[in-house]
Amino acid sequence: xxxxxxxxxxxxxxxxxxxxxxxxxxxxxxxxxxxxxxxxxxxxxxxxxxxxxxxxxxxxxxxxxxxxxxxxxxxxxxxxxxxxxxxxxxxxxxxxxxxxxxxxxxxxxxxxxxxxxxxxxxxxxxxxxxxxxxxxxxxxxxxxxxxxxxxxxxxxxxxxxxxxxxxxxxxxxxxxxxxxxxxxxxxxxxxxxxxxxxxxxxxxx
Numbered sequence: 001x002x003x004x005x006x007x008x009x010x011x012x013x014x015x016x017x018x019x020x021x022x023x024x025x026x027x028x029x030x031x032x033x034x035x036x037x038x039x040x041x042x043x044x045x046x047x048x049x050x051x052x053x054x055x056x057x058x059x060x061x062x063x064x065x066x067x068x069x070x071x072x073x074x075x076x077x078x079x080x081x082x083x084x085x086x087x088x089x090x091x092x093x094x095x096x097x098x099x100x101x102x103x104x105x106x107x108x109x110x111x112x113x114x115x116x117x118x119x120x121x122x123x124x125x126x127x128x129x130x131x132x133x134x135x136x137x138x139x140x141x142x143x144x145x146x147x148x149x150x151x152x153x154x155x156x157x158x159x160x161x162x163x164x165x166x167x168x169x170x171x172x173x174x175x176x177x178x179x180x181x182x183x184x185x186x187x188x189x190x191x192x193x194x195x196x197x198x199x200x201x202x203x204x205x
Contacts, residue, residue, distance in 0.1 A: 011166065050087075053086075056133045057079070057136075058092075058147070059075055059137050061101040061139070065160065065161070066191070067189060067192045068159050070196055075201075078204040081201055096119025099118045136155070140168075153174055154174045155177070157178075157204070164178065177203055
């Protein structure tokens, strides 16, 4: 399968399950978030004192490869468009090495509109934050699958070599955006300006 990924119509999770002698049921993952992690996140949310009706939106600007990352300035543009339609608070998530990406987004948003959590959560606490979101806007990432496992809808961008058939979120309610280009998906490394520009902030928001 790895040698012919362009022709693979199956999610890799399903393939791994079958290799393990299990039968995929199409329901995806179920993740139980520890109560202590949920309590920590609820306390943090109370501390933000957000107005009633504020949408909780996760932004995940990182990815395993730079070419799979939608530019942070475009993610910030999409977030600004969402804020123009309804009250939102953004939780910018990821690893500590991705902190510059998160900071680039936060600088482009109004003060207090975003909480930076890159590298500041354990896995259980990350799962608890994901569980509380109304939606997660993300590249093809591991936390995307965590969000799907706690029934949070994902708007996921599959760029460069990322293929939704391989590693898309399992379950219902997710939206996937891919470039409509003859070269997608590609295996090229490095910046992919044409690929990144093909997905617009208007489409994401």
